Amino acid sequence: MSGTDLLGQFDGLNEHQLRRLLVEHLTKQKLGLYWEASAIERDRALNADVVLPRLAEVFPPPPPGEGRGEGAPLDTPPHRNLIIEGDNFDALRLLRATHRAKVRVIYIDPPYNTGNKDWVYNDRYVGANDRWRHSQWLEFLYRRLTLARDLLTPDGVILVSINDENRARLELLMDEVFPGRRLGSITWRTRQGSNADQQCFLSVDHEHVLVYGNAGFSFNGFNKSYEMYGNPDNDPRGDWRTSDLTLGFSYKERPNLYYPLLDPKTAIAYPPNPDRVWVYASQARLKEGQTVQAKTMEAFIELGQILFPTEQRVATWPTLDALLAAIDAGDVPKSGKTPLLRRDLPNLAFWVGRPVGFGRPQFKRYKADLRNQTQPLSSWVVPSFEEGSYEAESSFVSSTNQEGARMVAEIFGDRAFNYAKPLSLIKNLLQQATRPGDTILDFFAGSGTTGQAVLELNAEDGGQRKFILCSSTEATKKEPGKNLCRDVCAERLRRVIAGYGSKPAYTPEQGGEFAYLQLDKVEAADAHHEVDLEHAFQMLALKRLGAVLPVPEGAIKRLGRVGDCELLLCGKVKAATLKELAVWPAQSGAARLAVYTLRPQTLAEKLAARGVEANCYSLMDAVLGGQAGSAA
Ligand SMILES: C[S@@+](CC[C@H](N)C(=O)[O-])C[C@H]1O[C@@H](n2cnc3c(N)ncnc32)[C@H](O)[C@@H]1O
Structure with a gap:
């Protein structure tokens, strides 16, 4: 926004209003981070539309005869790992309606705003000389972090990668979004040796991971090594x-x-x-x-x-x-x-x-008197090239950025993506921060390293962690056909799941599967007309099961079973549908029905008249609920 545009804002104000503005300005709290949110070019991703998920692909693809349109079998396993294409502002608004307080760990590696073509804002890269560069970046992250905050479980944690240059700005922003939740920061070494090309006094070879956690969070810690303990004198108190x-x-x-x-x-x-x-x-x-x-x-x-x-x-x-x-x-x-x-x-x-x-x-010192865990050190990431020269008890090994690039090259056969983090870094962070059943979200997923880390971790400890990855397409005016999410992020996961190089494949039971979602947006006022049954089905599946599944054929669409209750969706209820619903409990062996439908009251009455007790809910309320307040 230019200076003239800014001044224009005050043209219509009278003296009293101007005085009030001045007082507001003078008394505004200034301790903390300040950025020019109203002066920057508006983020075109910010909108108040209703976001609806559309299933674009499931991986691995269903065997012939079980695909969409041919009637998915009743017990198609739901897809718990999700890859969501689109601006993460929309993806986060969707998740706020479906995954509020359900995500245990968020890891993000946002664009660092280096001015080096690492960040697309409103269809163009933000250059180093952009006047509002830092304010745009802070406002962009602020909007997304405030949405993400609501997704964390009461014992959840968010881990954010950042370079040394932007660390202070981001940390103050995090303090604003997560007041009182700062747990610390971790340093890790991004490279080996000094960079002779760098035009500064220090050759920067480290990055940070900022850690903000809800009250119940703690790292898993490291098991102590008891090698030094023994009982040479047969002490009855043990080793x-x-x-x-x-x-x-x-x-x-x-x-x-x-x-x-x-x-x-x-x-x-x-x-x-x-x-x-x-x-x-x-x-x-x-x-x-x-x-x-x-x-x-x-x-x-x-x-x-x-x-x-x-x-x-x-x-x-x-x-x-x-x-x-x-x-x-x-x-x-x-x-x-x-x-x-x-x-x-x-x-x-x-x-x-x-x-x-x-x-x-x-x-x-007796072994019995020890706590058997040690908390990790904030300088806990021992670079792989120095492994062995540290007391490793409270640290783990992470490789440098080179590992990230090398792994992408290994999977794709070329440098399909330039900013991949080392797998060992993310895997070890998740190993410390997650438990085996957790949901992990990365809403700046890039090449999908976080998804691979989750799969590997599950394979190592038999866990059932689930990942949700969100990535933009990175399409710009110059490259309108670019689709980073589909062609790099999802493609990496397809290859990892299928097994690449000498690496084994993952079965769906081991978490080797995902659903690929695209997002449709409709204006709130039009939502009642524009939401179709496919949208509604996936929205309900996400809300009730935390997963998506191919939409079954037929008027009654079965979502699944929760406890002894069958979850069903029917749009308009005709006589034949009513008949089918009436025998559903007997045929499925379920004690109860929960039916999402357009006229819940009428359906409940008709079923009751046939002696079937069902909880009937408004389909539209269930689909649209939770998105209010997501306005930009
Ligand atoms: C530094 S990279 C993340 C790399 C990732 N950690 C990895 O290991 O591959 C940041 C990613 O955020 C993506 N991104 C930037 N703005 C976005 C937005 N508004 N919504 C979704 N993704 C976005 C970029 O496309 C880029 O791939």
Whole structure:
């Protein structure tokens, strides 16, 4: 929008209205992110139409004789994995009506707005010099994130990939959409080595994944490794390992934890480390009434949990001078290279005339006392090229962007898509964030890496995760026939499911299937005339079963069974249909009928007159419900 257009907005306002606007402007909350939502070119995807799903393809295709139009068998398995073609603003509005609070994990990798032909807005790429570039991008994401927010389960999480340059902007936007839900961010290495071409002071080799979760969410964590645990002394409390008995504070910072440790059995004294005091407080030093979180050192000694050295050098200095001479000669107990007795330390006289141990007491840590999970680290993604050089317990391995490109090339035989994320990154994120029955949504699906990750994860742990992928066609004025969703995203999944290279195929039982949906839009006022039975059938299938299935022939269209209830759809009910409905419970063995129809009241009465009890619902209310409020 130009400056003249902007000024034009105020032409019709009187002085009072202008004053009010000014006050509003001056008192508006400004802490946080601000972007010029009203100045930018309008996002043409924003609309208030009703979105209706149309089934365009099922994969694998049905065997001959079972296709659409020839009457799908009654028990055609529903397709739970979905690929939705179109602008994700529409796809998200549809999902808000069908999947509200049903998606456990959303992963997205939106266009980063680099100015490098990575983002199509209103049919054209947004260039680096576009005046409203950042505002357009923020408003574009804001609109979609606010829709996506409603899809998350109460324990759901959204994970968002972003580059270093745009991370701060996006994080503030996420704070706005998901207030108080920030759980942190994860860094991962996108490349190996530095990029000599980059015109900046730092060669950027990392990206972020922002994590925003609802209250009930937590990562799965990593199973601890118990390799170090054993029971050489047949301790009745089970396996144990030794661990450090000190804490990273100096004697000046924590004077109460700096005290001589005495082995009551041998009377040998152990000097504390002036740079790392004891972890546990001494009973002798507690003030009256003072309690401690863990047990005291004396209590642990009593329990046999402090391991005093059995073989060590023990020295006794008869006088203070002898001790000082030993200190000067460096002949005193040490921790590593740190001498534990020094001239400047307090109460040196304590060490005179008593046996002093040169070994270090240790703590006996029992396996039974451990939590068996560790939380992942925010720098948890260990690059594959450095695997083995990290403590891997709280990390996992992800490859670089090269893996994403290589995998696309392997599946397609060429570089069909340039921005694919490494499969290992998404798979490991999902492995941490999902449970085996979860629904996972990616509404910037690109080449469909998330779909492949879900299939692989299910194959590894026998899970039944489902994916919903949304992708635009990326058609522009210059390339009107381009269809990224059909030809790259869905095609990748077709090839992965069929098995590519040396990779095995996936059966439908293993989740190797999907339904491909296109979206039709009708104006809300015309919806009652324009919604056809195919739209209605898929809409109801999505709402009631979370899946789609080929539309059966015939006047009564069976959606499936929920519990002991048959779900049926009939448009207009003629005499023959009524007859068929009346015998349906007996023939199907169902206890109840739920029928979606145009005149529910009339149908319920007619069925009741025939002795059939059925819950009849308004077809149009069920189809159109949930889309109100989706106006742009
Ligand atoms: C960075 S790519 C995602 C790549 C993906 N993670 C992968 O591994 O293949 C972003 C994708 O978002 C798609 N996209 C951009 N705007 C969209 C919109 N409004 N609706 C749906 N998809 C969109 C682009 O076509 C692009 O493929």
